Amino acid sequence: MNKPQHSHFDQELDARMARFGLRVAAGLSEQSEQLPADIGERLRFAREQALLKARTARAAQPELQNAPSVVAVGASLAMRGGPADKSPRWLKLASLxxxxxxxxxxxxxxxxxxxxxxxxxxxxxxxxxxxxxxxxxxxxxxxxxxxxxxxx
Structure with a gap:
């Protein structure tokens, strides 16, 4: 089965974003030791909020994977549903x-x-x-x- 070519670019983009995020986090961690206590406390609270939002985004991500998407198949576009895109058999027969x-x-x-x-x-x-x-x-x-x- 031919996989769409753009999925390779999506994976590469995700990997680059992850590396960038790790570098930024490492740089912020190094500089956080030199900050005053009140600023450090505000940053800790902001970090906890960001982690909470990231967890909720990851929890909602499987729903997005099940949503239909448009993929390139050769020179044309086609709709592709997620893994849970199983339409009932009567609906398929009704389309005939x-x-x-x-x-x-x-x-x-x-x-x-x-x-x-x-x-x-x-x-x-x-x-x-x-x-x-x-x-x-x-x-x-x-x-x-x-x-x-x-x-x-």
Whole structure:
């Protein structure tokens, strides 16, 4: 199965962001020893708040993974659902209903036209067999019109 190419770039971007975050955290930790106590206390509180927000973001992240996303497949785009994107079987079957109705409609139209052709041929045969015709009528190009005049 072909994986989208952009997932490699997403992983690389995540890795770079993680390295940057570690470097910033290390630099802040080194400088925090030289800060006054009140500023250190405010930073500790801000760090705890940031960690709390990060935990809630990580907890909400599986919900985002289950959301549908748009991925590049060749030269086109396609919708891809998450692992929990299992639609019910009846929904899949219901999506085939319009196609089934279309096919049934086309078959009904074909049958109707076939029946009309049989009826037209039967009318001509009935007219041929019920009326005495001269032999020249069979070779006449206006034979149908001759039959129509006789019926009127």
């Amino acid at each position: 209903t319009p196609l089934l109705l279309l096919v049934l409609g086309l078959l009904l139209i074909q049958h109707s036209q076939w029946y009309q052709q049989i009826q037209a041929a039967a009318e001509v045969d009935t007219a041929l067999l019920s009326k005495p015709l001269p032999p020249a009528a069979y070779s006449d190009p206006g034979f149908r019109e001759y039959l129509n005049e006789e019926q009127e």
